Amino acid sequence: MKFVIYLSALIFFAGCKKDPQNSLIKEISGNYTISKLSYLRFDGTDSLVLSNIGQISFESCNSKDFNDNCPGNFQVKDEPVVSFRYNFRSDNENTINLIPFNSIEVKGLNLIVGYKILNKTDQQLKLSTTSATDKGKRVAITLDLQRK
Numbered sequence: 001m002k003f004v005i006y007l008s009a010l011i012f013f014a015g016c017k018k019d020p021q022n023s024l025i026k027e028i029s030g031n032y033t034i035s036k037l038s039y040l041r042f043d044g045t046d047s048l049v050l051s052n053i054g055q056i057s058f059e060s061c062n063s064k065d066f067n068d069n070c071p072g073n074f075q076v077k078d079e080p081v082v083s084f085r086y087n088f089r090s091d092n093e094n095t096i097n098l099i100p101f102n103s104i105e106v107k108g109l110n111l112i113v114g115y116k117i118l119n120k121t122d123q124q125l126k127l128s129t130t131s132a133t134d135k136g137k138r139v140a141i142t143l144d145l146q147r148k
Helices: 002-014 020-028
Strands: 030-041 047-058 070-076 082-088 095-100 114-120 124-134 137-147
Touching: 030 124
Parallel strands: none
Antiparallel strands: 030 047, 030 137, 047 070, 070 082, 082 095, 095 114, 114 124, 124 137
16 A cells, blocks of 8 residues: 555656746746846957846746747847847756847847856846857857846
8 A cells, every 4th residue: 555655656746847948937037127238358359347228028938848939039228129039958957048030130239149047036137158249249248137
């Protein structure tokens, strides 16, 4: 009898495994102000910190696996709104990938790249990348995002 109870409990808990992709989507979905953007060019010619320069949104969606994408968008200053899709790397829950819709061209600061999640709370998100570009030149970016 104990074996039957143990086996039933094992089957029940095995079927209740947490879906990390959907958990992360629920945690970060929402609208954020880009409260601080730290910017460093690799050629050493420019380094700056900008405050309250725009907004970024991560929409919620139901994801079946790490290859599914959810919609989002960002806008920096008076630049046009740029739409993207996002997901998380299956081998690293601390990496969020922003993926362009079709083949868009961002002429200014392009934030559609993969980011390492440095910090995540209910109200703040801190992301970092060395793969962003500004006018075609690679730059390192750290984004401090404040939930609206």
